[in-house]
Amino acid sequence: MTRFLAVSNRKGGVGKSTISVMLAHAAAAWGRQRVLLMDLDTQCNASLMLLGGEGWEKASRSGQTIADYFYDRFDNVAGDESVYIVNNVGDVAHPRTAPGRVSLLPGSQQLEDVQGELYLKQSKKDLHADAVALLVRSRMKRLMRHFGMDYDLVILDCPPGLSFAAHAALDMADQIVVPFRPDFVSQFALDRVALLIERVENAQQLASIPFAERRYACLPNCLTGAGHERLLIEQIALDHPLLTTRLPVLDSIARAFDWDERKKTMEQKYAEALAHLRKLHTEVFAGTHRRSKSA
Amino acid sequence: MRKTKALSGAAQDAYFRRAFKTHSNLAAEEREQLLRSLKREIAQLRLRLEPLPREAVTPKPAAAVDSPEETSVPQAAASSTSFDPFSLNVVVIVRTLGRAAALAALAAIDREEDLRLLAREQRLSVGPDLVSLAQLRAAIVSAAERRVANRMAAAS
Numbered sequence: 305m306t307r308f309l310a311v312s313n314r315k316g317g318v319g320k321s322t323i324s325v326m327l328a329h330a331a332a333a334w335g336r337q338r339v340l341l342m343d344l345d346t347q348c349n350a351s352l353m354l355l356g357g358e359g360w361e362k363a364s365r366s367g368q369t370i371a372d373y374f375y376d377r378f379d380n381v382a383g384d385e386s387v388y389i390v391n392n393v394g395d396v397a398h399p400r401t402a403p404g405r406v407s408l409l410p411g412s413q414q415l416e417d418v419q420g421e422l423y424l425k426q427s428k429k430d431l432h433a434d435a436v437a438l439l440v441r442s443r444m445k446r447l448m449r450h451f452g453m454d455y456d457l458v459i460l461d462c463p464p465g466l467s468f469a470a471h472a473a474l475d476m477a478d479q480i481v482v483p484f485r486p487d488f489v490s491q492f493a494l495d496r497v498a499l500l501i502e503r504v505e506n507a508q509q510l511a512s513i514p515f516a517e518r519r520y521a522c523l524p525n526c527l528t529g530a531g532h533e534r535l536l537i538e539q540i541a542l543d544h545p546l547l548t549t550r551l552p553v554l555d556s557i558a559r560a561f562d563w564d565e566r567k568k569t570m571e572q573k574y575a576e577a578l579a580h581l582r583k584l585h586t587e588v589f590a591g592t593h594r595r596s597k598s599a
Numbered sequence: 600m601r602k603t604k605a606l607s608g609a610a611q612d613a614y615f616r617r618a619f620k621t622h623s624n625l626a627a628e629e630r631e632q633l634l635r636s637l638k639r640e641i642a643q644l645r646l647r648l649e650p651l652p653r654e655a656v657t658p659k660p661a662a663a664v665d666s667p668e669e670t671s672v673p674q675a676a677a678s679s680t681s682f683d684p685f686s687l688n689v690v691v692i693v694r695t696l697g698r699a700a701a702l703a704a705l706a707a708i709d710r711e712e713d714l715r716l717l718a719r720e721q722r723l724s725v726g727p728d729l730v731s732l733a734q735l736r737a738a739i740v741s742a743a744e745r746r747v748a749n750r751m752a753a754a755s
Contacts, residue, residue, distance in 0.1 A: 492753045506754060531720065532685065
């Protein structure tokens with residue numbers, strides 16, 4: 305059965321696209337899974353990491369983007385979804401015998417405009433604004449689910465902020481990884497995204513949901529080892545399930561996403577970050593989120 | 600046994616003023632200028648409780664400069680005696696055990712400099728004019744409570 309994994313945080317710059325791509329590579333290379341990454345972010349960073357600038361531009365010109373897919377198929381238009389997908393993306397070499405590979409539904413800078421247009425189209429049907437928003441979201445969810453048949457894992461790289469597509473992704477995901485940088489404002493961002501994911505209105509309602517029943521787990525990212533980071537992580541662990549994996553600031557992660565057409569092994573690509581990625585892969589895909597209280 | 604004492608804020612300023620007064624060749628205006636510059640650049644200094652003998656700080660000839668291995672030992676010793684401002688998480692104690700427990704935990708810290716360092720590093724805002732250790736501890740705990748309330752308000 306296809307698993308839908310969202311990587312989300314309303315705060316920008318926390319590493320959502322980087323982690324989406326790392327998990328896609330890991331699931332394909334080590335989990336031998338057929339992976340589709342959907343780039344829902346109009347910054348298109350995951351697409352640029354996997355296709356390079358020219359590859360992404362070519363895909364955009366060919367109408368192979370998420371915006372094209374939503375726009376073309378929104379009104380139940382039948383067709384072959386695979387024409388929007390770019391297969392075998394990225395620069396990690398997978399053994400020919402292995403089924404694992406990464407495919408991409410590329411992102412688009414037009415996605416926000418398309419969402420606005422789809423909303424306006426639906427609002428002509430004498431529906432209340434909330435009902436129109438719900439309709440747009442539910443159609444988007446259905447369109448995303450279409451890919452469930454062809455892949456073992458669909459990774460939804462969510463945008464910061466709350467577009468219809470982001471709402472739809474959070475609604476439909478089986479599991480959500482929420483990366484964060486341990487700084488003061490990140491606490492607020494985590495609280496807010498947790499309310500959305502768990503569909504509750506305030507911190508008290510959220511606290512009534514046991515960690516083991518929550519769909520999300522938070523991932524501390526870009527750690528420098530400073531003392532205040534540990535304090536903030538301990539504070540966050542009081543309210544949110546945390547993964548035990550901690551991703552430090554590493555040159556090898558930053559360099560891993562300099563576009564390079566040459567295929568390489570996971571060891572060559574991720575170098576000193578490999579051990580961290582192995583741990584993250586095991587933890588996320590074994591479903592062994594540590595629902596920890598404070599350390 | 601404690602070998603150094605941390606100075607920051609007003610105590611650090613007072614130390615610099617005392618030290619500058621021993622240099623009579625510095626004009627008052629120059630001393631103030633120097634003090635302002637040091638205040639900008641230095642967050643905390645550590646003072647030896649027992650000053651080294653004068654000959655120990657006399658410059659050596661270039662060839663006799665200590666190797667990194669030799670100098671690393673006293674640095675490690677000094678850092679092992681220094682106060683760790685992250686040794687207790689005030690916000691977590693307030694959240695999990697309450698105000699009284701946080702005050703009790705802070706009671707183990709008996710130097711103003713250390714309490715102020717903890718407050719600064721844990722981003723718990725306390726006033727500069729608090730005179731007693733008890734006031735300072737209470738202000739730290741109140742700041743932690745405000746932090747918690749702030750976060751709860753934002754998540755409503």
